[in-house]
Amino acid sequence: MRHVYVHVPFCRRRCSYCDFAIAVRRTVPSERFVERIRQEWALRRSALGAQTRDAEIETLYFGGGTPSLLHPRDLTSLIAFFRDEVGFAANPEITIEANPDDVDGMSAALWCRGGVNRVSLGVQSLSAAVLEWMHRVHESEDGLKGVALLKDAGLASVSVDLIFGLPEGLGADPADDLRRLLEVGPDHVSAYGLTVEAGTPLARWSARGTVAVPPDDAYAGEFLRVHETLAEAGFEHYEVSNFARPGRRSRHNQAYWRGRPYVGLGPSAHSFDGAVRRWNLREWARYEATVRSGTDPRDGDELLTAEQVDLERLYLGLRTREGVPPPAPGTPGDQVVQAALGQGWLALEGAVVRATPEGWLRLDALVSALTTSPDGG
Ligand code: SF4
Structure with a gap:
């Protein structure tokens, strides 16, 4: 917490x-x-x-x-x-x-x-x-x-x-x-x-x-x-x-x-404990009445699957300067990365690849190419 x-x-x-x-x-x-x-x-x-x-x-x-x-x-x-x-x-x-x-x-x-x-x-x-x-x-x-x-x-x-x-x-x-x-x-x-x-x-x-x-x-x-x-x-x-x-x-x-756990309080706030994401009632009036009556204002939750966790890790890693570890050489994911390196959309920095500003403009397409390549990136 x-x-x-x-x-x-x-x-x-x-x-x-x-x-x-x-x-x-x-x-x-x-x-x-x-x-x-x-x-x-x-x-x-x-x-x-x-x-x-x-x-x-x-x-x-x-x-x-x-x-x-x-x-x-x-x-x-x-x-x-x-x-x-x-x-x-x-x-x-x-x-x-x-x-x-x-x-x-x-x-x-x-x-x-x-x-x-x-x-x-x-x-x-x-x-x-x-x-x-x-x-x-x-x-x-x-x-x-x-x-x-x-x-x-x-x-x-x-x-x-x-x-x-x-x-x-x-x-x-x-x-x-x-x-x-x-x-x-x-x-x-x-x-x-x-x-x-x-x-x-x-x-x-x-x-x-x-x-x-x-x-x-x-x-x-x-x-x-x-x-x-x-x-x-x-x-x-x-x-x-x-x-x-x-x-x-x-x-x-x-x-x-970085995918750390957090607690969200108040209407519509999301929380994440490392595995489950939950969210509160969105409207202030309903949130207020629910809490005042002594009831948890949870509106829903979801247990993240391993695939969702991997996808979030990839997406969040590429959103930040921290980047992500590159796929193994010779894999289809590696081919996507090599092409993006050639275009100047990704940069290799130490042990990670990270998006450049030009790459951030194409973030969704990059993540999609990496996740739909046969080895899943
Ligand atoms: S209505 Fe305007 S001030 Fe209020 S949350 Fe939306 S952007 Fe912010």
């Missing part, structure tokens, strides 16, 4: 591209939410069994939704709850995701004092037109101000989220946004390509033909420009969407990518 995720589902409004499990609220039931998380923990503690014994928390991650909508007093009390109930390892990583308009000197100071040492800031863009199109609630300069305020407050690590691959005509320039953001000194950047998810406003606009995502070569060009801009600034591209200054990788996300 070294890695704990808490899903905070509340948002002020739904962003145009978002299909996450959220609850749009003008007033956030912050205290009630924290109480339900405590209750869920109590309900599941005996089932977690060995995972909770002799284990201290190395990483605690509040994701969402918008965790920065919780009252800092409630967030702090939840961190204290985990400290008392489980305990933290030396130098734990405690992250919250925050929207830029929730950051001010007071909130940053209270988060720090409560034990938060990493903030992941949902900047997404510095263009007013793009933010309006995204239905974001913050202003274009809030992202820059937010990073500066968090650094001033003494946060050990500040990450920013950016979105690229936006429809042409919006005038988005993610590489230019990045250059401006780098001036205020983030330690980590997560850059995500826009995807059209079913049921979102973006999917409806796309179906009506009022927006069109950029063609593949434009998308690839933006991805590579983001990579180059951050590489020049000294960031390591350590996962397909993530870049860090030395020593500033997300330890929590690395635990996922």
Whole structure:
């Protein structure tokens, strides 16, 4: 139980591209939410069994939704709850995701004092037109101000989220946004390509033909420009969407990518014990009523098969700089790897092969070629 995720589902409004499990609220039931998380923990503690014994928390991650909508007093009390109930390892990583308009000197100071040492800031863009199109609630300069305020407050690590691959005509320039953001000194950047998810406003606009995502070569060009801009600034591209200054990788996300067990609490949160993955009820209202009545909010679970475990290991390994061991020489999997090495999509580094930025653009095709080759890679 070294890695704990808490899903905070509340948002002020739904962003145009978002299909996450959220609850749009003008007033956030912050205290009630924290109480339900405590209750869920109590309900599941005996089932977690060995995972909770002799284990201290190395990483605690509040994701969402918008965790920065919780009252800092409630967030702090939840961190204290985990400290008392489980305990933290030396130098734990405690992250919250925050929207830029929730950051001010007071909130940053209270988060720090409560034990938060990493903030992941949902900047997404510095263009007013793009933010309006995204239905974001913050202003274009809030992202820059937010990073500066968090650094001033003494946060050990500040990450920013950016979105690229936006429809042409919006005038988005993610590489230019990045250059401006780098001036205020983030330690980590997560850059995500826009995807059209079913049921979102973006999917409806796309179906009506009022927006069109950029063609593949434009998308690839933006991805590579983001990579180059951050590489020049000294960031390591350590996962397909993530870049860090030395020593500033997300330890929590690395635990996922390395297949480590974790416990997820809150609506829609997933947990993994090394063999079984389970997930909670998705909707806040159902989750809340279930936990309040003293029932485990489990919605489903699955025992991963050996094939699924192997496929995840391959996929996650190639998503990261850690790579995967190469297939045995002369096998069909080896032929796929040799071809990809020749194209510059994979690189051989010591005892592993890892994807290059060009390879990350073809990750699904590479994994598919490796898994459908007769020796399964
Ligand atoms: S703030 Fe984040 S979680 Fe909330 S609607 Fe926007 S993208 Fe989705």
